[in-house]
Amino acid sequence: xxxxxxxxxxxxxxxxxxxxxxxxxxxxxxxxxxxxxxxxxxxxxxxxxxxxxxxxxxxxxxxxxxxxxxxxxxxxxxx
Numbered sequence: 001x002x003x004x005x006x007x008x009x010x011x012x013x014x015x016x017x018x019x020x021x022x023x024x025x026x027x028x029x030x031x032x033x034x035x036x037x038x039x040x041x042x043x044x045x046x047x048x049x050x051x052x053x054x055x056x057x058x059x060x061x062x063x064x065x066x067x068x069x070x071x072x073x074x075x076x077x078x079x
Contacts, residue, residue, distance in 0.1 A: 005050075008046065008050055011046065012043060012046060012047070015039055015042060015043045015046075016043070018039055019036060019039050019040060019043070022035060022036040022039065023036065
């Protein structure tokens with residue numbers, strides 16, 4: 001989880017830098033303004049997703065999690 005938070009923080013930081021640059025140069029350029037809108041929307045969605053992940057992690061009981069790395073043994077039918 002720690003690496004997820006560092007990666008997300010870095011991604012948000014990069015998006016914030018791009019937003020700052022676009023705000024500075026966009027003026028009335030429709031394409032740059034649309035890119036700015038999309039970056040702002042993406043930033044908000046990433047933050048919302050991170051909150052949801054944290055919320056789900058808090059309500060999940062680690063004892064109920066199944067180890068998905070375990071392989072089931074296959075036994076062919078004798079019929």
